[in-house]
Amino acid sequence: MRRAASLLILVLLVPGCGPKTKPVLVKFDATALTAVQEIARVERDLSALGTLAPADALAVRKALAPVISLGLTATDALLAWEPGQPVPVEMLNLSTELGKLLTTATLHIKNDGARLAIVIAIAAAQQAWQVAILTMQGGKAPAMTPALVGVA
Amino acid sequence: MTAEEALKWVSVVNALTSMGVPIAKLVMALKAMLSDDQVKEVLLATRRGWAAAQAENNARIAELEALVAAANG
Numbered sequence: 001m002r003r004a005a006s007l008l009i010l011v012l013l014v015p016g017c018g019p020k021t022k023p024v025l026v027k028f029d030a031t032a033l034t035a036v037q038e039i040a041r042v043e044r045d046l047s048a049l050g051t052l053a054p055a056d057a058l059a060v061r062k063a064l065a066p067v068i069s070l071g072l073t074a075t076d077a078l079l080a081w082e083p084g085q086p087v088p089v090e091m092l093n094l095s096t097e098l099g100k101l102l103t104t105a106t107l108h109i110k111n112d113g114a115r116l117a118i119v120i121a122i123a124a125a126q127q128a129w130q131v132a133i134l135t136m137q138g139g140k141a142p143a144m145t146p147a148l149v150g151v152a
Numbered sequence: 153m154t155a156e157e158a159l160k161w162v163s164v165v166n167a168l169t170s171m172g173v174p175i176a177k178l179v180m181a182l183k184a185m186l187s188d189d190q191v192k193e194v195l196l197a198t199r200r201g202w203a204a205a206q207a208e209n210n211a212r213i214a215e216l217e218a219l220v221a222a223a224n225g
Contacts, residue, residue, distance in 0.1 A: 044212075057216050058217060058220055064205075064209050065209060071205070075199040
């Protein structure tokens with residue numbers, strides 16, 4: 001216990017010994033999954049209420065499919081990834097696909113509250129992505145924010 | 153972790169925050185202390201979440217396609 005506390009203090013005090021890259025990437029992966037689950041929940045709720053037409057619901061669900069597929073491959077890539085290696089390309093693609101998903105979801109979902117919930121969920125994933133990129137690039141700001149690039 | 157150990161951790165966190173260490177930095181540091189095994193556990197749980205989301209989405213797409221086809225047919 002005392003050793004663990006000392007370790008925590010050491011981690012806080014030694015420059016460059018702060019956040020490890022892998023846990024930060026894991027956080028992005030998990031928040032991307034949360035965003036997908038939130039959009040699925042919103043679609044089901046609005047469809048059940050009759051405020052989302054089946055064709056619009058189908059468009060949203062079809063837009064979710066490539067994001068989920070990338071989520072799976074990105075997680076597999078993360079499991080095999082070690083710090084020091086290039087960032088798995090699937091992680092970058094996952095962020096880009098989240099941006100496209102945001103565009104599709106906001107085009108088809110007209111309910112303001114539901115749109116806000118979706119924007120917040122994707123923004124959380126975006127924030128986690130930014131932290132990941134900052135960590136990987138040693139404090140340099142990312143050149144762009146892919147998850148929100150899709151928003152017109 | 154026992155209740156006694158948890159209380160010790162709380163006192164460590166309290167002491168550090170009273171020294172002016174931001175809570176966000178503390179959380180990051182605690183996350184950084186995750187072992188490789190713990191990271192792997194989290195990733196495997198996340199992977200199961202993605203797989204479940206995929207199964208649910210595929211089932212919902214099939215359901216909606218049938219609805220749209222019925223409406224158009």
